[in-house]
Amino acid sequence: METLNSEYQAATMPTYGRIDLSFVKGEGCYLITDDDTHFLDCASGIAVNTLGHCHPKLVETLNYQAKTLWHTSNLYRIPEQERLAYRLAQACSLDHVFFCNSGAEANEASVKMARRFQYRQNKPEKSTILCAGGAFHGRTLGMLSATSNPAYREGFGPSVAGFEHVAFGNLNELRNAMNQSIAAIMIEPVQGEGGANAAPDGYLQGLRDAADEFGALVIADEVQTGMGRTGSLFAYQQSGIQPDIVALAKGLGGGIPVGAVIAREDIGLAMGPGSHGSTFGGNPLAMAVANSVLDVLEEDGFMHHVQQISAYLLSRLTEIAGTYPKPINEIKGLGLLRGIGLNERLPAAELSAMLRAKMVLTVPAGLNTLRILPPLIITHSEVDILCDALTACLSEVSNQK
Numbered sequence: 266m267e268t269l270n271s272e273y274q275a276a277t278m279p280t281y282g283r284i285d286l287s288f289v290k291g292e293g294c295y296l297i298t299d300d301d302t303h304f305l306d307c308a309s310g311i312a313v314n315t316l317g318h319c320h321p322k323l324v325e326t327l328n329y330q331a332k333t334l335w336h337t338s339n340l341y342r343i344p345e346q347e348r349l350a351y352r353l354a355q356a357c358s359l360d361h362v363f364f365c366n367s368g369a370e371a372n373e374a375s376v377k378m379a380r381r382f383q384y385r386q387n388k389p390e391k392s393t394i395l396c397a398g399g400a401f402h403g404r405t406l407g408m409l410s411a412t413s414n415p416a417y418r419e420g421f422g423p424s425v426a427g428f429e430h431v432a433f434g435n436l437n438e439l440r441n442a443m444n445q446s447i448a449a450i451m452i453e454p455v456q457g458e459g460g461a462n463a464a465p466d467g468y469l470q471g472l473r474d475a476a477d478e479f480g481a482l483v484i485a486d487e488v489q490t491g492m493g494r495t496g497s498l499f500a501y502q503q504s505g506i507q508p509d510i511v512a513l514a515k516g517l518g519g520g521i522p523v524g525a526v527i528a529r530e531d532i533g534l535a536m537g538p539g540s541h542g543s544t545f546g547g548n549p550l551a552m553a554v555a556n557s558v559l560d561v562l563e564e565d566g567f568m569h570h571v572q573q574i575s576a577y578l579l580s581r582l583t584e585i586a587g588t589y590p591k592p593i594n595e596i597k598g599l600g601l602l603r604g605i606g607l608n609e610r611l612p613a614a615e616l617s618a619m620l621r622a623k624m625v626l627t628v629p630a631g632l633n634t635l636r637i638l639p640p641l642i643i644t645h646s647e648v649d650i651l652c653d654a655l656t657a658c659l660s661e662v663s664n665q666k
């Protein structure tokens with residue numbers, strides 16, 4: 266095992282504000298350092314390690330597949346890819362799945378599909394993608410234009426045309442922005458990076474109605490919310506709407522890089538051979554692991570556990586917010602994508618560092634939201650460890666902040 270080396274570190278491009286900490290092992294909800302310190306992982310690699318670290322079923326699948334077949338390209342049929350496509354399509358009441366490797370790529374493909382579909386409908390004027398303020402859709406040139414935070418775009422211009430933004434959660438503003446040039450509305454059912462903001466009641470239904478009225482598609486960006494994170498397999502399912510396109514990535518492979526776009530049949534057919542592709546997308550290794558992730562999520566009682574533990578986490582966080590009303594403004598989010606909205610005197614990065622000193626890992630969302638994204642397998646006693654550490658941190662700061 267390599268030890269940390271500052272000369273080596275200097276060779277990595279400084280695109281991240283990294284914490285000076287590294288891990289040698291992962292086990293369930295814990296990340297472990299070389300001196301055997303156990304950190305409770307309530308960040309999950311940013312909503313990736315859905316089943317925690319080194320889940321025995323995933324290890325078994327990965328070991329088997331590593332000895333059998335890794336990659337063949339999409340020149341040939343891939344049985345595990347076809348099976349995962351079928352299962353994901355069934356789960357979304359949609360029909361066709363395209364596989365890629367990341368969230369940004371899944372969203373890029375979603376936008377291409379929406380535009381191509383409108384074009385094939387003889388509506389080439391429908392090309393604009395309507396997005397929400399606070400949205401995060403990825404870091405490619407295209408998805409930077411879909412993402413609302415201008416800081417992410419600084420110095421990377423010119424921006425890609427064809428993206429507009431309206432305030433998240435405001436149906437009047439959304440309806441006013443609708444016109445015949447809108448190809449699709451792209452929306453996160455719960456904004457992750459934007460601050461664990463759940464769509465207000467009725468918002469997604471109103472958005473679906475507005476899209477239908479103007480012949481626009483609905484793209485659900487479930488890159489962070491998908492794969493059980495919010496207490497249902499997909500977050501949109503709790504709103505009762507049916508999206509036309511669903512983008513997935515983070516939790517889909519439990520740590521293996523994989524993304525997917527699930528679409529209605531007529532949208533898939535509007536694509537056709539040669540219209541899009543990915544060298545790595547859907548390779549046997551990634552597909553075998555993603556199928557295993559889905560196997561576990563579909564086990565009897567698994568999603569019930571996620572719902573129960575989500576309710577327990579919410580009750581404990583609500584109680585803590587009641588005890589510390591000064592630093593905590595609100596508890597946000599859904600399921601196991603939770604945000605603690607903080608008073609501006611307590612930056613989320615500061616509280617996250619305090620928790621880290623107590624061996625609990627969390628991740629800020631923006632300046633003022635502390636995000637809690639534990640593995641879906643987290644237990645009651647682990648939620649207690651998180652909440653006790655949080656209480657201890659808040660009691661230290663509550664006198665000053």
Ligand SMILES: *Cc1c(COP(=O)(O)O)cnc(C)c1O
Nearest residue numbers: 367368369401402403457488489
């Ligand atoms: C993380 C994220 C993305 C980007 O995913 P990458 O794999 O980093 O490209 C897109 N949309 C949402 C909602 C995300 O949370």
